[in-house]
Amino acid sequence: MGSRRVDQEKLKEAVAAAADHIDQAEALLTPYLSVLHDKDRRRLPKARTGFDRAGRQLARALAQFPGIGAASEVEPEALVEHLDNVDTITPLAQRLAVLSQRFSDSRLSWLAEAWTAALRAHRVAKVVARNDPRMRIVAEPLMKVFPTRRAKRPKKAKKVEEAA
Helix, strand or coil: CCCCCCCHHHHHHHHHHHHHHHHHHHHHHCCCCCCCCHHHHHHCCCCCCCHHHHHHHHHHHHHHCHHHHHHHCCCHHHHHHHHHHHHHHHHHHHHHHHHHHHHHHHHHHHHHHHHHHHHHHHHHHHHHHCCCHHHHHHHHHHCCCCCCCCCCCCHHHHHHHHHC
């Protein structure tokens, strides 16, 4: 993994411009998109693969047999409209998922680069600090973040393990 250094000012400008576009997209789409709470997401049934085609076939069949639609309170037009809505937003949702993954990958790689560089500096500072206490100022900020081989386990953890 090579270093991925970028021009910070250009990145900030690009992020600001992208944020403006996201604000515009959000303003355009908010009237049409749902917002669910976690509890609602868990409760809603999840459509299985292939439902789109089967749902459209059902709508066509219900148009031929309106009594079934009336008895089940299912409007074929509404069913098709919901499926069309999904088809309409899916390409944009897929593009946003790819972009979201790129954000996650970039965060991960930049944090990994910073982590490994800081870890190298921390290790050297710890060794030097044994003979020169002034170097502790370099090593101390990361002592709680970086694991050590001789890390003491909390007393509770020891007791739980011994009981098991």
